[in-house]
Amino acid sequence: MAVLVLSVVLLLVVGGCVCVVWASRGGPRWVRAVAAVTLGAGELVRRSGRGVGLGRLTERTRGTHPVHPFVDSLVTTNPR
Numbered sequence: 001m002a003v004l005v006l007s008v009v010l011l012l013v014v015g016g017c018v019c020v021v022w023a024s025r026g027g028p029r030w031v032r033a034v035a036a037v038t039l040g041a042g043e044l045v046r047r048s049g050r051g052v053g054l055g056r057l058t059e060r061t062r063g064t065h066p067v068h069p070f071v072d073s074l075v076t077t078n079p080r
Contacts, residue, residue, distance in 0.1 A: 016041070 016038030019027070023035035 016034060019031045019034040020038055023032045027035075
């Protein structure tokens with residue numbers, strides 16, 4: 001059952017991404033509506049602050065990732 005739910009969620013995410021690309025190329029009205037919903041949902045997820053991805057690692061959070069402590073080795077401390 002969990003696989004079915006995750007498959008449906010994955011299908012919705014991929015479909016939303018396709019609609020975003022299609023809408024950027026001037027798709028029909030319904031595609032632009034789905035793209036707007038997809039982008040809005042993405043913004044809500046981004047603002048929710050759940051999880052610490054590579055883009056969110058700062059000096060404050062470095063070394064404190066609860067699931068993947070090796071993430072620190074992927075982020076350099078020296079600027080280029």
